Amino acid sequence: MKNLNLDYLESFRVVIASGSFSAAAERLQLTQPAVSLQVRQLEKSLNATLIERVGRKARPTAAGSALLSHAEQINAAVTSAVDAVAQQTNGTAGRVRLGTGATACIFLLPPILRALRTALPSLEITVTTGNTAEIAKAVEDNTIDIALVTLPVSGRSFEITPVMDDEFVLIAPRAMALPARITPAVLASKPVLLFEPGGNTRRTADEWLARGGVSLKPLMSLGSVEAIKEMVRAGLGCAILPGMAVPAKATPRDLVVRSLSPKLHRRLAVVIRRDKRLDRGLRQTLAALKALSAKH
Structure with missing residues (x-):
C-alpha cells in the first residue's frame, strides 16, 4: 500500500473511463507519454499488468478490474480527508x-x-x-x-x-377566445410565439405540433421566456412554455394558463x-x- 501513488491511480482510472491513453491525457492535461509512464509505474509497484488493449480500446485486466473496484472508495476517502483538513484551516468548499x-x-x-x-x-x-x-x-x-x-x-x-418532469402549457391573453381542449389544430389558427430554434425546448414543441399534423410558422421566435411572456401580455399572440416558467402563484391576472392536449412534458x-x-x-x-x- 505504501507504494500506491494516488496520482498514478487516478491516471489509471481515467484511462479506463475514457477508453484510451490519448483521451485520458487530454482530460488530465498531461502528455500521453506521461500518462503511459504513470500507469507503467503503477503496474511496476503492484507487480501486475493492469491494462490491455482490445482493438483500439484500453480495458482493465482481471488485476486492473480488482484495483478499479477499490479506486472509487480510495478517491472518496482521500476527498473526505482533504475536506476535513480544509474545514479546520480556511473553511474552503471549493x-x-x-x-x-x-x-x-x-x-x-x-x-x-x-x-x-x-x-x-x-x-x-x-x-x-x-x-x-x-x-x-x-x-x-x-x-x-x-x-x-x-x-x-x-x-x-x-x-x-x-x-x-416539467409539463408544457399554453399561455394566452385573457381576452383570447380558446376552446376547452388546446390541440395542435387549435394553435394552427392562432398567432403563436415559440422559443428560438436550436434547443431541446423548441424541438419538443415542434414535435408535438408535428404529431398533430401541424407545421406551424410562429409569429415570433425569441430566446427569452420573460420576453415571450411580455409579448403575450401585450396581446401579440399565445405561446407554448415550460410549466416552471409560469408558476400559478406568480401568473399575471391578464394571462390565462392552459394544459395542452395531448399533454406535453420535458x-x-x-x-x-x-x-x-x-x-x-x-x-x-x-x-x-x-x-x-x-x-x-
Missing part, C-alpha cells in the same frame, strides 16, 4: 461551475443556490446558461463541472440522472462526467440537484 438552461436558471435554481450558499458560505459558484447541446459539450470538455439540462443527452463519459436531468472528482462543494451541489426528484 468551486462549482454549473451549466443549465435560462428557464431553469430563473425559475428553479435560486432556492437551490441559496441553500448551498447557506450551507457552504465559502463555495464559489458560477452559472453558465445555454441549450442542452452547448452545456453537455462543456461538461464533456470539463469547462463546466455539472449540468441541469433537458433530455435527451448522450455520451459514454456521462452519468445522467433524470430528476424531474424531462430534466443532472449530467456529470463519470470520472469527475467530487470535492465537498461539488458533492453537495450534486446531491441538491438530485434531490429535485423528491420534490417533483
